[in-house]
């Protein structure tokens with residue numbers, strides 16, 4: 272099991288670094304919001320989640336495979352994570368936040384650029 276849940280994973284850092292260089296300012300892991308979004312852009316009313324493909328169950332992703340040991344337990348665990356993610360983004364939406372998600376496997380400069388455009392549009 273190489274996927275370890277951690278607060279400051281490398282992919283998340285590269286998203287932060289690039290967006291910061293582009294001039295975005297944000298708050299990290301805002302506990303006051305549902306799901307503690309990884310980055311919160313108050314100016315743009317946007318909450319961003321950087322989702323690890325394993326823990327958040329990225330469907331059809333090569334980085335998302337149910338482990339061979341205790342597969343049922345993992346399936347239930349990840350299904351619960353997915354449900355919680357849905358609930359959180361629903362709650363954020365109803366509070367007036369725009370919600371963006373980037374999957375770890377999709378993190379590359381081009382996609383971050385696209386994400387930046389989307390964030391700017393959500394003012």
Ligand SMILES: [Zn+2]
Nearest residue numbers: 324329332376
């Ligand atoms: Zn993925």
